[in-house]
Amino acid sequence: MHYIEAGSDTPIIRELTHHIDEGQCTLRWLWPAGIQAVYIHKTVDGLPLDRPSGAELKLYTRDEYKANNGYHDRIEGIGRLVYTVYACLLQEDGQTLLIQPNGENRIALSTGRARIYYSIRYKGGWFKKFKAAQIQVTTEVPLPADVLCYVKKQGVYPVSQDDGTVYPFVESFAPGRNVLPEIEIGKDDYIRLFFTDRQQYGQLYELIPE
Structure with missing residues (x-):
């Protein structure tokens, strides 16, 4: 053409x-x-x-x-x-x-906001310096990698994308449950998922913690 x-x-x-x-x-x-x-x-x-x-x-x-x-x-x-x-x-x-x-x-x-559910499971002993975190994302539609990011903060859970250290995802998410490989973080660190651009993606998707 x-x-x-x-x-x-x-x-x-x-x-x-x-x-x-x-x-x-x-x-x-x-x-x-x-x-x-x-x-x-x-x-x-x-x-x-x-x-x-x-x-x-x-x-x-x-x-x-x-x-x-x-x-x-x-x-x-x-x-x-x-x-x-x-x-x-x-x-x-x-x-x-x-x-x-x-x-x-x-x-x-x-055509409506697609729902994205996520959960984070932690594994680690009390006397260790590090613990393992595993993120699970369940989405109703295919999800490009750049829609979401995860934020890590020491001591408490982050409350926004700017409240901690931001990490991008490198692979897209398929419809259904996506179980990501475990990542190692400090024993006092906590993680939450956020939209990389809330104004843009918040109109298309609903991010729901499980």
Whole structure:
């Protein structure tokens, strides 16, 4: 698929909106003059691509849009969705899709907050300098590694991401129970899990200690 960046005089998608009702998402937008078709890209629980391959795109014509009063997509499960609508230009060498730097052709939405349960088990004797901590994470959806972090603090449990030493996770979490390898910490250390970005991920997930 061939892409070009939209310019000041290029027809672009405007006022992209969404509506969710009974498991169906409806997208609507203003069609620019001269554009008879668009390609739609959908990302589930991931980052959108600027130049997706043809196999990842869905063709949708202006006539279909008029007949259906928008674009309709069935939603299954919960998580974060990102839709990108690319205006399609017909040129001598084929179809060209427009990348809009202003982002007006892209919309992100949440279909409900997925629940993430976690627990931490400690093992160690009273007279040892260190103890073992094992983290277990149970999630309803696939979870990228950078969504969560764990914070360690001496003496008491940390109360926020900034209240102690922050450690990132290096592997993603699969749906279901994930039992992580034991880690060695000081006998007076305590651990809690937090979102790496509460404002961003708190809208998508609910973090629940067990």
